[in-house]
Amino acid sequence: MRVFAQQLVRPAQYVALAGYILFLGFPLLWLVSASVKSSAELNSLVVNLLPQEWHWANYSEALARQGLVSSAGNSAMVALASTALVILIALPASYVLARLKGTIRVAGVGWILVSQVFPVILVILPLFLILRTIGLTDSLVGLTLVHTTYTMPFALWMLQGYVAAIPVDLEEAGAMDGGNRLVVLRRIVFPLLAPGVVATAMFSFVSSWNEFFFALVLLQSPENYTLPITLSTFIGGEGKVALGPLAAGSVLAAIPSIVFFSIMQKKLTGGLMAGAVKG
Amino acid sequence: MKTRGVSIAACLTITTALLASCGSGDAADDGPVTLKFQALSDQPAAIAETESIVADWNEENPDVQVEIVPAGWDGVYDKLITQFNGGAAPDIIHYEAASIVSFARDGYLADLTDLMSDERRADIPEGILDSVTVDEQLIAYPTELQSYMVFANRTLLEDAGVEIPTGDTMTWDELREIARATTDGDEVYGLGWGLSSPTAAFMSLAPGFGGTYFEGTGEDATLTVDDGEMALPELVHDMAYEDESILPVTMTQSGSEAIASFYAGQTAMTVQGSYQAANIAKDAPKDFDWVALPPLAGPEGPQQAANPQTLSVNIDSEHVEESAEFIEFFTQTEHLAALNEADALIPATTSAQEHLAEKLGDENGWDTILASGQNFVSAPYLFVDSYAQWKDTVATPAYQRYLAQETDETELADQLTNGWDEITQ
Amino acid sequence: MPSLLPILVLSVAPLLMGVLLAFTDAELVRSPDYQFVGVDNFTRLMGSSFFWDSFRIGMTWAVSVTLLQLVAALGLAQLLNSGLRLQALTRVLALIPWAMPPVVVAIMWKMIYSPNAGPLNAFLGSLGLPDDINWLADFSTALPAVIVVGVWVGMPQTTVTLLAGLQQIPDELHEAAAIDGAGAWRRFTAVTLPSLRPIVTSITSLNFIWNFNSFSLVYVLTEGGPGGRTMLPMLFTYLEAFKNRNIGYAAAMGVVLVVVVVALLAVYLRSQLRDDRFETKKKGGLS
Numbered sequence: 001m002r003v004f005a006q007q008l009v010r011p012a013q014y015v016a017l018a019g020y021i022l023f024l025g026f027p028l029l030w031l032v033s034a035s036v037k038s039s040a041e042l043n044s045l046v047v048n049l050l051p052q053e054w055h056w057a058n059y060s061e062a063l064a065r066q067g068l069v070s071s072a073g074n075s076a077m078v079a080l081a082s083t084a085l086v087i088l089i090a091l092p093a094s095y096v097l098a099r100l101k102g103t104i105r106v107a108g109v110g111w112i113l114v115s116q117v118f119p120v121i122l123v124i125l126p127l128f129l130i131l132r133t134i135g136l137t138d139s140l141v142g143l144t145l146v147h148t149t150y151t152m153p154f155a156l157w158m159l160q161g162y163v164a165a166i167p168v169d170l171e172e173a174g175a176m177d178g179g180n181r182l183v184v185l186r187r188i189v190f191p192l193l194a195p196g197v198v199a200t201a202m203f204s205f206v207s208s209w210n211e212f213f214f215a216l217v218l219l220q221s222p223e224n225y226t227l228p229i230t231l232s233t234f235i236g237g238e239g240k241v242a243l244g245p246l247a248a249g250s251v252l253a254a255i256p257s258i259v260f261f262s263i264m265q266k267k268l269t270g271g272l273m274a275g276a277v278k279g
Numbered sequence: 280m281k282t283r284g285v286s287i288a289a290c291l292t293i294t295t296a297l298l299a300s301c302g303s304g305d306a307a308d309d310g311p312v313t314l315k316f317q318a319l320s321d322q323p324a325a326i327a328e329t330e331s332i333v334a335d336w337n338e339e340n341p342d343v344q345v346e347i348v349p350a351g352w353d354g355v356y357d358k359l360i361t362q363f364n365g366g367a368a369p370d371i372i373h374y375e376a377a378s379i380v381s382f383a384r385d386g387y388l389a390d391l392t393d394l395m396s397d398e399r400r401a402d403i404p405e406g407i408l409d410s411v412t413v414d415e416q417l418i419a420y421p422t423e424l425q426s427y428m429v430f431a432n433r434t435l436l437e438d439a440g441v442e443i444p445t446g447d448t449m450t451w452d453e454l455r456e457i458a459r460a461t462t463d464g465d466e467v468y469g470l471g472w473g474l475s476s477p478t479a480a481f482m483s484l485a486p487g488f489g490g491t492y493f494e495g496t497g498e499d500a501t502l503t504v505d506d507g508e509m510a511l512p513e514l515v516h517d518m519a520y521e522d523e524s525i526l527p528v529t530m531t532q533s534g535s536e537a538i539a540s541f542y543a544g545q546t547a548m549t550v551q552g553s554y555q556a557a558n559i560a561k562d563a564p565k566d567f568d569w570v571a572l573p574p575l576a577g578p579e580g581p582q583q584a585a586n587p588q589t590l591s592v593n594i595d596s597e598h599v600e601e602s603a604e605f606i607e608f609f610t611q612t613e614h615l616a617a618l619n620e621a622d623a624l625i626p627a628t629t630s631a632q633e634h635l636a637e638k639l640g641d642e643n644g645w646d647t648i649l650a651s652g653q654n655f656v657s658a659p660y661l662f663v664d665s666y667a668q669w670k671d672t673v674a675t676p677a678y679q680r681y682l683a684q685e686t687d688e689t690e691l692a693d694q695l696t697n698g699w700d701e702i703t704q
Numbered sequence: 705m706p707s708l709l710p711i712l713v714l715s716v717a718p719l720l721m722g723v724l725l726a727f728t729d730a731e732l733v734r735s736p737d738y739q740f741v742g743v744d745n746f747t748r749l750m751g752s753s754f755f756w757d758s759f760r761i762g763m764t765w766a767v768s769v770t771l772l773q774l775v776a777a778l779g780l781a782q783l784l785n786s787g788l789r790l791q792a793l794t795r796v797l798a799l800i801p802w803a804m805p806p807v808v809v810a811i812m813w814k815m816i817y818s819p820n821a822g823p824l825n826a827f828l829g830s831l832g833l834p835d836d837i838n839w840l841a842d843f844s845t846a847l848p849a850v851i852v853v854g855v856w857v858g859m860p861q862t863t864v865t866l867l868a869g870l871q872q873i874p875d876e877l878h879e880a881a882a883i884d885g886a887g888a889w890r891r892f893t894a895v896t897l898p899s900l901r902p903i904v905t906s907i908t909s910l911n912f913i914w915n916f917n918s919f920s921l922v923y924v925l926t927e928g929g930p931g932g933r934t935m936l937p938m939l940f941t942y943l944e945a946f947k948n949r950n951i952g953y954a955a956a957m958g959v960v961l962v963v964v965v966v967a968l969l970a971v972y973l974r975s976q977l978r979d980d981r982f983e984t985k986k987k988g989g990l991s
Binding site: 020021025049148150162164166203210250 | 710711713714715716717718719721722723725732776779780783786788792794795796797798799800801802803804805806807808809811812813815816820821822823826856859860861864865867868869871872873874888899900901902903905906907909910913914916917938941942945946951954955957958959961962965966969973
Binding site for chain 1: 320321322323348349350351352353354357358361362364365366367369535538539540542543545554558561562563564
């Protein structure tokens with residue numbers, strides 16, 4: 001009976017996985033499909049996954065849009081730089097936050113929560129004035145700093161969760177084996193944290209990559225625009241949307257993220273950890 | 280706590296003032312002046328037209344160079360409010376009357392009354408000029424407009440034995456009659472109307488029924504919902520549920536979504552923004568025979584509320600006069616005509632309308648569309664402080680409930696006025 | 705710590721200014737003249753029925769999206785962690801929704817939900833089911849429909865977080881439990897869930913905050929309609945701050961939201977952290 005049940009587990013898992021893929025993937029497939037349809041077809045009542053006529057012009061129109069490519073470069077720069085900064089700062093800080101008790105922890109957790117709950121629109125004006133005073137509006141450095149600052153709370157919060165999930169016994173065992181604190185951190189804690197760090201890095205990359213409001217408000221020169229800002233110029237007044245080019249632009253815009261994900265997801269699991277605990 | 284609260288607020292104020300002044304202080308005395316022109320455009324053709332006008336200006340005026348800063352419609356309000364409050368707004372600002380008025384009221388826009396040429400002033404119909412006049416100050420040059428139009432499927436009208444209306448205007452009763460005649464109770468409905476956000480349409484078309492909604496301006500405005508205001512919502516309701524001549528699904532869609540049923544022959548007519556004429560020409564099936572019907576007229580006439588796109592000047596700009604000169608240049612007849620042709624909109628000056636009518640004739644319904652350009656009036660809602668909030672949180676939900684038969688007309692009127700009272704208490 | 709400086713300047717300072725504005729009558733005008741008005745803004749807010757109605761909708765939205773996200777993502781993370789074929793590919797696929805700007809997500813789902821030109825109704829029709837459901841405009845389906853979009857948007861991040869957490873559980877724990885004769889379900893409840901608890905706590909609290917705070921996705925989907933059924937509270941703050949330019953009153957709304965959300969989270973976090981300590985002790989006793 002039990003063997004029989006176990007034989008059923010795999011197929012059931014695949015069915016469930018297929019369900020997830022359908023749910024997560026289908027809307028994107030529809031977007032891709034929209035990106036190769038003509039506006040006549042998009043504005044008809046015909047429902048087809050494959051276009052009646054392949055309309056690649058959407059892609060050339062999207063690419064001809066001023067600065068789609070260069071704004072992708074800006075987005076990548078800001079996202080990578082702020083991700084690196086966030087991880088560098090948040091990794092040690094989160095360890096402290098998770099392992100130490102007392103008022104610092106309370107203050108830290110308090111700031112993390114309040115900064116995430118308080119509406120950004122109320123923060124933006126003081127922030128804008130401060131950045132202007134130090135000459136960092138309309139600059140990718142300024143935007144990187146802002147993204148770093150606003151990604152930091154949740155990076156800290158998530159990383160401290162991962163630290164807290166490492167049983168203290170493991171550290172104590174390491175310490176008993178004669179390692180000092182740094183050795184314990186390097187040999188036991190950091191390897192165990194690796195997937196959490198990768199997940200947090202992906203997290204901060206994506207939030208910076210997609211961030212619209214700060215970029216909209218802070219960047220003034222077109223050569224500094226990030227991708228979401230450029231994509232938003234596809235949407236016109238009175239709700240006019242050039243659906244085809246917008247879909248094509250979004251598909252193109254997703255490619256760098258997909259590349260980034262493909263690289264990172266390997267690090268999310270697998271090699272890094274193997275043996276770390278046992279060794 | 281008390282004192283600190285005030286001092287930080289004061290700090291913020293001082294910083295703003297300080298930054299605003301140093302922000303504008305660094306312009307060079309010699310050498311060419313550079314004006315920043317924040318332009319909104321989504322149509323590639325209109326972007327190209329704007330660039331070419333600016334290039335012409337820059338060539339003719341080596342001392343005053345204009346630099347285009349392209350921005351999108353999506354989020355531009357948020358961008359502007361931060362720019363203004365941070366003292367970093369561009370010199371020349373492209374936007375629309377309904378949204379720019381609040382910036383004018385808060386003191387951010389230069390008064391252009393004395394800078395606009397008499398020639399231009401005489402060229403702009405009074406209703407349109409009024410829509411950019413706040414507290415007797417001219418706060419913007421109007422450039423492009425849209426009106427609500429009825430587009431009809433000629434084949435379906437003829438099949439139903441309906442004569443295609445001609446003439447200067449068409450009454451709402453005629454529209455209702457045609458809708459009834461073309462509804463076959465099965466496949467075809469007389470009318471499709473994208474009313475998912477009904478407030479804008481009801482506000483714009485109310486003047487034809489004598490509906491004003493608001494009286495007074497700014498904080499002191501009051502709302503009345505009476506026969507004139509209720510006439511159009513009730514008419515739509517009756518057409519949808521008594522005559523059953525409106526395709527129900529379209530009333531929950533946007534205009535561009537509702538147009539698909541028109542192409543598919545499920546609706547004989549559709550009410551749309553005038554700019555859709557260009558899209559119909561592009562997107563409708565090849566053998567689709569369509570026509571733009573004459574402008575709609577209510578008991579009071581064919582008036583519609585004007586909400587033009589605008590060009591304004593930042594009051595803190597170092598170069599208000601130069602900016603206004605550029606706008607004068609930008610709004611010359613041939614420039615406005617070319618820009619509006621690219622955007623499929625109606626020029627805000629009579630001469631540009633005529634220029635375009637001459638050039639395009641009756642192609643794609645342009646003659647009827649341009650004819651509706653004479654019927655614009657200024658509507659009070661533009662100048663009301665809490666309008667945006669009332670629209671989003673009170674009016675739109677209330678109209679939606681009414682159009683979905685969740686409430687009746689008494690309840691609708693109550694919800695509109697009570698909601699207003701609560702917001703402005 | 706020098707790394708704290710940007711945080712102080714760019715986060716703590718603007719936050720404090722924002723909070724303090726709630727006690728003034730500040731407006732966004734060219735020459736502002738602020739007055740300290742004490743708790744006037746708060747008393748006025750207490751009487752605003754629109755705000756509190758939308759507050760209820762906001763709670764329904766945030767709680768359902770957060771819970772569904774957690775359940776769905778936990779399932780997916782388990783699948784992605786159980787050595788199935790094509791893991792790498794499916795993992796990337798599962799992440800792509802993340803790479804889409806919210807505006808694009810909303811426009812895409814509007815196409816899917818379209819009552820007469822959308823694939824969802826077409827699919828239902830091909831199965832012989834009703835094919836004319838007006839998902840986003842029907843008073844009864846609008847909120848559930850936007851909740852599904854909310855889950856879709858938030859699933860990748862929750863899945864990755866949990867997947868990383870699953871990876872972090874030392875194999876020994878599973879092996880020990882398996883040797884003790886625990887079945888799959890028992891191992892899930894006795895080993896996996898307790899080990900994930902701190903991570904589940906942090907991601908649910910964050911998801912809850914974000915969901916409660918979001919309005920742009922839903923606004924593009926429905927503009928708060930039909931009839932206000934999807935009007936989220938943050939929209940009010942936005943309208944008050946930017947459209948009415950009453951930034952003082954809007955800041956008061958922000959403060960109220962902060963107080964309520966932090967109070968709710970404090971209860972949740974306190975119970976979670978207490979369990980946490982308890983679990984650690986228990987585990988310590990077992991090994």
